[in-house]
Amino acid sequence: MSDGNIPATRTEIPVEVVGNRQGMFGGRGTGDTSGFGGLVAPIVLPGPSSRPYGGWFDEVADELEGALEEQGLDPADAIEKTVIDRGELTFHVRREHLLQVSRTLRDDPALRFELCLGVSGVHYLSDPGRELHAVYHLRSITHTRLIRVEVTAPDADPHIPSVVSVYPTNDWHEREAYDFFGIVFDGHPALTRIMMPDDWLGHPQRKDYPLGGIPVEYKGAQIPAPDQRRSYT
Amino acid sequence: MTTHYEEAGTRETTEGRVFTVTGGDWGEVVEAVAKADDERIIVNMGPQHPSTHGVLRLILEIDGETVTEARCGIGYLHTGIEKNMEFRNWVQGTTFVTRMDYLTPLFNETAYCLAVEKLLGITDQIPDRATVIRVLMMELNRISSHLVCLATGGMEIGSTTLMIYGFRDRELILDIFELVTGLRMNHAYVRPGGLAQDLPPGAVDQIREAVKLFRSRMHEYDKLATGNPVFKARLVDVGFLDLAGCLALGATGPILRATGLPNDLRKSDPYCGYENYDFEVAIADTADSYGRFLIRLEEMRQSLRIVEQCLDRLRPGPVMVADKKIAWPAQLAVGPDGMGNSLDHIRKIMGTSMEALIHHFKLVTEGFRVPVGQAYAAVESPKGELGVHVVSDGGTRPYRVHFRDPSFTNLQSMAAMCEGGQVADVIVAVAGIDPVMGGVDR
Numbered sequence: 001m002s003d004g005n006i007p008a009t010r011t012e013i014p015v016e017v018v019g020n021r022q023g024m025f026g027g028r029g030t031g032d033t034s035g036f037g038g039l040v041a042p043i044v045l046p047g048p049s050s051r052p053y054g055g056w057f058d059e060v061a062d063e064l065e066g067a068l069e070e071q072g073l074d075p076a077d078a079i080e081k082t083v084i085d086r087g088e089l090t091f092h093v094r095r096e097h098l099l100q101v102s103r104t105l106r107d108d109p110a111l112r113f114e115l116c117l118g119v120s121g122v123h124y125l126s127d128p129g130r131e132l133h134a135v136y137h138l139r140s141i142t143h144t145r146l147i148r149v150e151v152t153a154p155d156a157d158p159h160i161p162s163v164v165s166v167y168p169t170n171d172w173h174e175r176e177a178y179d180f181f182g183i184v185f186d187g188h189p190a191l192t193r194i195m196m197p198d199d200w201l202g203h204p205q206r207k208d209y210p211l212g213g214i215p216v217e218y219k220g221a222q223i224p225a226p227d228q229r230r231s232y233t
Numbered sequence: 234m235t236t237h238y239e240e241a242g243t244r245e246t247t248e249g250r251v252f253t254v255t256g257g258d259w260g261e262v263v264e265a266v267a268k269a270d271d272e273r274i275i276v277n278m279g280p281q282h283p284s285t286h287g288v289l290r291l292i293l294e295i296d297g298e299t300v301t302e303a304r305c306g307i308g309y310l311h312t313g314i315e316k317n318m319e320f321r322n323w324v325q326g327t328t329f330v331t332r333m334d335y336l337t338p339l340f341n342e343t344a345y346c347l348a349v350e351k352l353l354g355i356t357d358q359i360p361d362r363a364t365v366i367r368v369l370m371m372e373l374n375r376i377s378s379h380l381v382c383l384a385t386g387g388m389e390i391g392s393t394t395l396m397i398y399g400f401r402d403r404e405l406i407l408d409i410f411e412l413v414t415g416l417r418m419n420h421a422y423v424r425p426g427g428l429a430q431d432l433p434p435g436a437v438d439q440i441r442e443a444v445k446l447f448r449s450r451m452h453e454y455d456k457l458a459t460g461n462p463v464f465k466a467r468l469v470d471v472g473f474l475d476l477a478g479c480l481a482l483g484a485t486g487p488i489l490r491a492t493g494l495p496n497d498l499r500k501s502d503p504y505c506g507y508e509n510y511d512f513e514v515a516i517a518d519t520a521d522s523y524g525r526f527l528i529r530l531e532e533m534r535q536s537l538r539i540v541e542q543c544l545d546r547l548r549p550g551p552v553m554v555a556d557k558k559i560a561w562p563a564q565l566a567v568g569p570d571g572m573g574n575s576l577d578h579i580r581k582i583m584g585t586s587m588e589a590l591i592h593h594f595k596l597v598t599e600g601f602r603v604p605v606g607q608a609y610a611a612v613e614s615p616k617g618e619l620g621v622h623v624v625s626d627g628g629t630r631p632y633r634v635h636f637r638d639p640s641f642t643n644l645q646s647m648a649a650m651c652e653g654g655q656v657a658d659v660i661v662a663v664a665g666i667d668p669v670m671g672g673v674d675r
């Protein structure tokens with residue numbers, strides 16, 4: 001057997017597990033004798049990518065890292081990881097450096113991400129220490145590029161710096177993310193609720209906040225509320 | 234009655250005297266305000282004011298006829314669509330997103346489906362015919378949305394003729410939508426993987442005729458409004474927002490293009506094969522409400538061009554992805570009681586194909602699974618960049634769906650457009666933004 005037949009050592013791909021999926025049919029506590037109910041599968045987010053990223057991704061990453069270095073900031077400190085998935089480039093930025101990174105992304109002539117497309121909150125309930133994600137999409141009209149910047153914060157300390165001073169458009173978007181997820185954007189000029197009434201308790205789009213709803217009777221049968229129905233996830 | 238009302242329905246609060254205007258009592262209110270010693274007057278417009286496009290609340294601080302400060306109150310139409318979608322399967326999501334911005338349902342559906350398809354990795358497998366019909370329907374929808382903008386905007390400045398014209402022509406398009414999707418709005422026609430069903434017989438002819446008829450009527454808008462001195466007096470230089478302001482505030486669509494920047498996702502980041510269509514991006518250099526009006530008119534003409542190109546490009550073929558583990562299995566047919574499940578199809582899967590029955594059952598009750606990850610898809614809606622951020626945890630339901638609705642973002646620029654202007658110009662500026670509260674509040 002020649003050496004060529006030995007499979008190359010598989011490089012260790014770091015993965016990010018954000019939770020577990022249990023069973024197949026969503027039934028809990030019923031007499032599931034199929035055995036499938038005992039299945040446990042981890043939910044794995046795409047891990048960090050390695051160079052080369054391909055296309056213009058390398059250029060943007062180089063420019064950003066170079067610009068941060070020029071400002072005396074170690075890129076490895078500011079950017080936790082860079083993920084390429086489904087043709088989209090995501091920079092995971094540590095929250096303490098978000099403001100500087102976003103200012104660089106906007107102002108550097110080689111980057112020029114002039115347009116911020118708001119912030120979208122995501123709540124990963126079973127990812128301890130990184131429950132709250134704030135996802136920013138930035139568009140460069142100059143270079144016709146689109147990137148994503150992702151920042152995390154733990155539930156216990158839900159603070160992320162506000163980027164309103166860099167992108168004023170995020171004023172309402174951050175208020176929305178605060179309203180729905182309870183992410184506190186430090187430095188926002190007036191972080192108040194925007195959709196829910198001012199005296200509302202809780203943050204409705206968090207995963208630990210129930211959907212609510214009441215069972216509905218239809219043609220004599222009771223249809224349970226959507227979050228009470230059997231789910232197949 | 235123990236409550237005592239003074240003239241014009243006033244009451245004292247900790248924030249000052251509050252007047253309740255009920256109509257027909259303007260003289261009394263003005264008289265009472267003139268007597269009041271308070272210099273600062275704050276007018277609450279809405280949320281039930283007819284010219285606020287739904288339930289938008291404008292809070293204006295005025296000094297005489299001048300607006301010194303303007304703020305929006307939103308959230309009156311929040312229905313929790315994003316949260317609700319986390320409790321429905323991926324296909325059911327289209328029935329929710331179509332209700333967001335109810336004047337651009339087909340854009341919402343297409344943007345959502347493009348994001349889901351990106352997550353599934355089937356973007357390349359969408360049949361050509363489905364993509365062409367998506368473009369066709371979106372461009373028709375662009376015309377109908379712009380027509381409502383012109384119609385309501387015209388009505389708000391007193392041009393009821395413009396309103397009648399706009400809604401009359403919109404009917405042409407809604408008739409097509411009804412023929413093709415079964416509904417005038419809330420279609421749920423675009424589905425992950427393709428379309429709910431193919432164009433019905435006669436649709437192509439009806440669209441061709443409607444395009445011809447509408448094109449012959451386009452000049453009426455020019456004759457009625459474009460050069461009309463009264464119309465221009467109300468719109469020119471009103472609601473000014475320059476390029477720097479637009480980019481800072483994230484304003485896209487006609488507002489951004491009115492500053493002279495030809496930014497259109499159909500050209501800069503093409504989706505659904507827009508790079509293969511021949512059309513021009515309408516721009517203006519006035520950065521005001523009049524420029525936005527001209528852009529909308531021109532975009533309707535360009536949309537007509539695209540619709541005709543779509544009709545020429547339609548080739549027979551499937552309208553749903555071939556992958557049977559994703560494609561919605563049902564077939565629809567017109568029965569004696571309207572549109573419903575095709576009896577022939579049910580007979581076939583029940584009687585002859587056990588596998589088809591299993592697929593049908595699994596997909597309808599459980600839905601397909603989407604691999605873990607996140608995706609962003611954006612389309613150029615009539616109002617600007619409509620972005621969808623979709624996150625999947627590998628299940629049969631979205632983990633998170635977020636819509637970056639252009640109305641929501643554009644509405645932020647209301648304060649910049651209105652402060653320092655006249656009260657009457659607030660209405661014109663808001664009409665030029667064209668916010669739809671269903672999209673703003675979601």
